[in-house]
Amino acid sequence: MKIVVLTKGLEQKHKDLICASAEKANAEVCFAESENAFPEGFEDPDVIYGFGVKTARTNPKLKWLCVPSAGVDYLMKPDSFANPDCILTNSAGAYGVSIAEHIIAVSLMMMRRLTEFYLRSSSGEWDTPKLQKSLKNCRITVLGTGDIGCTFARRAKSFEPSSLTGICRSGVCSEPVFDRIFKIGDLDKVLPSTDLLVMSLPATSETENILSRERIDLLPEGAYVVNVGRGSAIDEDALADSLDSGKLGGAALDVFKTEPLPSDSRLWHTKGLLITPHVAGNLTVEYTMDRNVEMFCEDLLAYAQGLPMKHVVDRNRGY
């Protein structure tokens, strides 16, 4: 078995773990800079750990692609895999901690108006008190109750919200962290009593524009929206209209329909919109990278022994 590792930013400890796992799996491993330059003897790898998108599309000999991202929407095209039986695993589960911290941070920044206080103080101005909101007694709805939604909910619970509602496709969540769970079909019933809507959905045909203009209108005055899943889930124009009209209290977007966000996008100038450049789940957080590598190595040992792998993507669902 030959493995090419393309994942960037690995430290020596990560490389050591990968090499030790490869040895146990009776595999040869090499670390490559890009798909355009596989080392000699590794031109047709069995396994790629990294963004081996081009190889997956062109090389029918690839048996397993493990991507270091949680989202895999960019691998869901009909021609994404030259080998129709190629296994695809992702790294969902590595990002929950970092993204949950991002959600808490941007929610509090908006509710406590820290962006305004910060901007004033960075220009040397001692600002006056402003109306602030709290996560305590807040009605929180989490749309998407996977690793990210649950990891956020565990943290959010400690802030004593008045309700913590989860919404997901199945209506069943593996973890008893929410006060109540609804199916996506019940979304319209939950939105009118939502003060903070957290969106952590994969990009699938079902989630496209799920936060439509009509649904944004169902949110109460002063509500906040945070999106850390995929930009395709929101009607961005409708969100900007609602923010500009002053109806919503604020929104924090880390993901967009087009990334990087085009320089002529109206979102750059939308009132009360906190933009971050897709950094909620950066691999620059040590824990995220550690988990990412550990998860690949766990699956590698399972793969070598013909045991079930933990992080296989269901290509019909798209996550």
Added chain:
Amino acid sequence: MKIVVLTKGLEQKHKDLICASAEKANAEVCFAESENAFPEGFEDPDVIYGFGVKTARTNPKLKWLCVPSAGVDYLMKPDSFANPDCILTNSAGAYGVSIAEHIIAVSLMMMRRLTEFYLRSSSGEWDTPKLQKSLKNCRITVLGTGDIGCTFARRAKSFEPSSLTGICRSGVCSEPVFDRIFKIGDLDKVLPSTDLLVMSLPATSETENILSRERIDLLPEGAYVVNVGRGSAIDEDALADSLDSGKLGGAALDVFKTEPLPSDSRLWHTKGLLITPHVAGNLTVEYTMDRNVEMFCEDLLAYAQGLPMKHVVDRNRGY
């Protein structure tokens, strides 16, 4: 019994609760704009709820002053009370929730570099990933384990820090939320293994400059400091030196030796310093004001019945 309420920002529901409590306590109550304009018949009130600092100093008939702040350092001068037996109560206990949220917010803003991402994106720039830190596996030390320190610790625990250490005068904390508690004398032993130092101390002679230059030097490279107590607790110049040298990872100050922070202060230009204008415990948060009024009303009923009041300040300790 005559009560003057000076507290600002009360809503009708708060006034209603105060009036209902006063009726139960057999007291007359009035709401005044300032100490310079007490309504007729209320020139010599028995009780003031609000910042009745001038009246306390000049009117020996005042029997009880309840201030809506947690800190009471501004009432600890020898001539602060014309009536030496005047009871002083504060509103410690109302601010924990809001200030805990502030601490979590600014800590994550620093560790996740959200101020940088935010400043770039507010000028229309899609920034590149930067090294980020996490509260997970972070060694957190909380200096001051009163209401604020404990309320923060309960929230911080959900982020899975590797340690949560409390430090206080007595070495005993009423709540089992910390992994371990030390006395203030042990501070020097704890600082070298502290990644995030949270300071929530009252201003007393014991806490003045407690974070001295020598102690700042004991913190590890890249450590973060958050102060929400009183500005007197930090050697501000030493902190600025350490930040400017790049040794500390960052600091977030909500309180300063002089407030408002003078326009010529070097702190406005100190590297990695997040300044907020004493807004961590604003009364503009609904919950804070609710609790503030409830606490006064609880004590009012106790006072009227000659029972022990819950929020009496120990003037020897100064909090």
